[in-house]
Amino acid sequence: MTNTPAFLLRIARNLCVNAVRKDRGHASFEEYMVGEKDPHTSGDKELLDLIKDAISQLDDKYREMFILREYDGLSYLDIAEVTGEPVSTVKVRIHRAKQKIREILQPYIEELSKFS
Amino acid sequence: MEKYNENNASEMLTKLMDNELSAADKEKIINKIKSDDDLQSEKNAHEKIREAIKKDEDSFKPPIAATSAVFGSLGMKYPVEAAGASFLISTFFKKYGVALGVLALTIVTGLFFLPNEKTKANITEKGKTEISSEQIPTVSQSKIDEQKSDESIAKNNVSNENRKQQEINRDKDLNSFKHNTSENNNKLNNKIKNIIAGDIANKQKQTKSVSDNLENNKIATFHNPFENVQASRSMIDFSNFNGQKIQTAVFANTSYRKYNYYTDIHKESIFNVGFNGFNSQETGNNGLGVQLSLNLSRISPKFSGYLSQLRLSVLSENIQNSLGESDFGNSRAMLTARLNPEIEGINLLNTDLGRPILELGVGNFEVIQPVGAVGYEFRIFANTLLEAKYTHFGSGIISIGFSKGF
Numbered sequence: 001m002t003n004t005p006a007f008l009l010r011i012a013r014n015l016c017v018n019a020v021r022k023d024r025g026h027a028s029f030e031e032y033m034v035g036e037k038d039p040h041t042s043g044d045k046e047l048l049d050l051i052k053d054a055i056s057q058l059d060d061k062y063r064e065m066f067i068l069r070e071y072d073g074l075s076y077l078d079i080a081e082v083t084g085e086p087v088s089t090v091k092v093r094i095h096r097a098k099q100k101i102r103e104i105l106q107p108y109i110e111e112l113s114k115f116s
Numbered sequence: 117m118e119k120y121n122e123n124n125a126s127e128m129l130t131k132l133m134d135n136e137l138s139a140a141d142k143e144k145i146i147n148k149i150k151s152d153d154d155l156q157s158e159k160n161a162h163e164k165i166r167e168a169i170k171k172d173e174d175s176f177k178p179p180i181a182a183t184s185a186v187f188g189s190l191g192m193k194y195p196v197e198a199a200g201a202s203f204l205i206s207t208f209f210k211k212y213g214v215a216l217g218v219l220a221l222t223i224v225t226g227l228f229f230l231p232n233e234k235t236k237a238n239i240t241e242k243g244k245t246e247i248s249s250e251q252i253p254t255v256s257q258s259k260i261d262e263q264k265s266d267e268s269i270a271k272n273n274v275s276n277e278n279r280k281q282q283e284i285n286r287d288k289d290l291n292s293f294k295h296n297t298s299e300n301n302n303k304l305n306n307k308i309k310n311i312i313a314g315d316i317a318n319k320q321k322q323t324k325s326v327s328d329n330l331e332n333n334k335i336a337t338f339h340n341p342f343e344n345v346q347a348s349r350s351m352i353d354f355s356n357f358n359g360q361k362i363q364t365a366v367f368a369n370t371s372y373r374k375y376n377y378y379t380d381i382h383k384e385s386i387f388n389v390g391f392n393g394f395n396s397q398e399t400g401n402n403g404l405g406v407q408l409s410l411n412l413s414r415i416s417p418k419f420s421g422y423l424s425q426l427r428l429s430v431l432s433e434n435i436q437n438s439l440g441e442s443d444f445g446n447s448r449a450m451l452t453a454r455l456n457p458e459i460e461g462i463n464l465l466n467t468d469l470g471r472p473i474l475e476l477g478v479g480n481f482e483v484i485q486p487v488g489a490v491g492y493e494f495r496i497f498a499n500t501l502l503e504a505k506y507t508h509f510g511s512g513i514i515s516i517g518f519s520k521g522f
Contacts, residue, residue, distance in 0.1 A: 008190070046308075047168045069134065070169050076136055095130040102161045107311040109161045111304065 006078040009068070013082055047108065054104040062097040069094050125155055133162055418475075421449040450487050450509060452477030470494040473505050485509075 055063055068074045068082060076094070080087040128145045131137045137145065149155045407420045454475045475489035491505020507513040 046305075047164070048172050051165060051168055070166065076134065091127075091131070091136075094134070095127050098130050098162060098165075099126065101165060102158065104315075105165065106161060107315055108308055109164050110157075111308055111311065112164070113160070 006074065006081045009072065009074070009078075010082045013064075047105075047112070050105055050108055051101065054101040057104065058097055058100060062093050062100065065090060065093040066097040066101070125152070126158065129155060129159055129162070133159070133166070417451070417453045418477075419449070419451050420479075450477055450479035452479075452487055452489065454489075470501070473503065475505075475507070479509050491515075 055066060058066065064083065065079060068079045069076075074082065076087050076090045079085075079094075080090045083090070085093075125145065125148055128137065128141060129149070132142060132145050149159055405421060407418065452475045454473070470493045473489065473491035473493055475487070477487045478484060479487040487507065487509045489505050489507040489509075491503060494502045494504075496502050503515075503517045505515055507515065
């Protein structure tokens with residue numbers, strides 16, 4: 001493996017997957033994100049909260065891909081390497097995850113653009 | 117690499133935003149976005165989401181020490197440490213360089229324009245030499261002080277009042293601004309909540325409709341002949357099939373129909389089994405029949421077979437002999453096909469008037485001959501049907517029956 005960040009992420013991911021398998025009763029993604037500091041304006045915060053809600057509604061397989069892409073900025077190839085899934089699957093899942101999140105947030109974004 | 121076409125524009129947009137497209141496809145999708153408002157709005161939404169996530173990302177940067185510790189525990193050196201102090205300094209200047217530059221410029225400029233002690237002394241000296249004291253009208257110092265003091269008190273009073281008024285106004289503005297902002301926020305929140313609630317309700321409705329459709333499909337899909345049993349049917353036939361005289365044969369016929377609650381359509385089951393018993397008053401014959409039908413979408417082939425003159429003794433001690441003695445003279449069999457269109461029925465003034473019946477086939481009534489039936493199926497109540505038909509078979513059979521969904 002030549003891609004060090006992808007390699008590290010793969011290790012971290014596997015550790016996380018093991019931990020989740022061992023104990024499914026721990027903090028959800030939403031709870032994890034709640035603990036963060038809040039330097040945003042109210043509009044940003046609200047959108048972020050909605051994004052987090054929307055992410056938490058995704059299936060695990062879609063959520064993982066979305067976070068690796070949008071939060072960690074990994075390319076499709078890197079995500080495929082980290083998750084061990086074919087690139088074609090990665091493409092489809094990322095697209096579906098984004099579509100789903102957009103569908104959930106569309107009314108809010110439309111309202112937001114009216115006020116901005 | 118997937119090629120761009122009109123059907124996968126949304127997918128290509130995702131890839132465009134993730135920088136996973138070839139140059140040619142990139143150009144195509146960009147042109148498409150320019151001309152397609154929906155795609156444009158989709159792109160804007162994705163951008164807004166990404167922007168929000170980016171801000172969230174920036175707000176959460178783990179301390180360098182923590183990152184170094186993680187790298188250290190993996191036996192690796194964190195790139196920042198490897199670069200050493202120069203990296204830290206460059207990072208510091210990258211972050212605060214502009215602010216520091218502006219500060220330094222302000223200080224230098226300020227120093228340049230500020231008069232120093234030497235300049236002050238020159239000015240005083242110059243004033244002394246050029247202006248003589250005689251040229252200036254003299255006023256006593258105490259008067260000047262008095263006047264100054266009065267003016268200053270008056271000025272102070274006015275400025276204090278002004279300041280107070282300004283502060284009051286500012287407070288008012290601030291309160292009104294806060295109030296307006298909070299009111300607007302509340303309005304926006306309520307509006308968003310309503311929209312989201314509406315959206316959720318719609319989604320739930322859609323989900324329900326999808327599950328209903330699935331349920332419908334399940335009904336329409338052949339799994340088990342008896343799974344679709346929704347109604348039984350009882351028929352009474354008034355027949356003259358046994359010669360010149362009209363006779364009445366009562367058929368206790370139980371068959372199965374299905375009723376689709378969603379489309380309100382009654383149909384023969386996919387696989388239909390009916391049993392008939394009849395008694396002919398004219399001949400004194402008892403008969404037993406079986407009816408099988410298969411629903412092939414719009415056409416339902418149906419096989420009916422009846423054996424008359426069956427005696428109960430058939431089931432007694434000597435079955436072989438009894439069967440041998442039986443007379444099948446009145447036996448008959450029909451193979452017909454019923455046109456079974458999937459229509460809701462004829463609707464007039466909001467009343468379902470039912471639908472016509474048309475059956476064609478062949479049967480052996482003494483000799484093989486064509487069979488035809490015409491009739492009508494009335495909807496008596498919501499899921500109760502009355503069927504009346506005339507079957508031309510032998511000398512003709514008139515049958516009336518009803519079926520009831522349950």
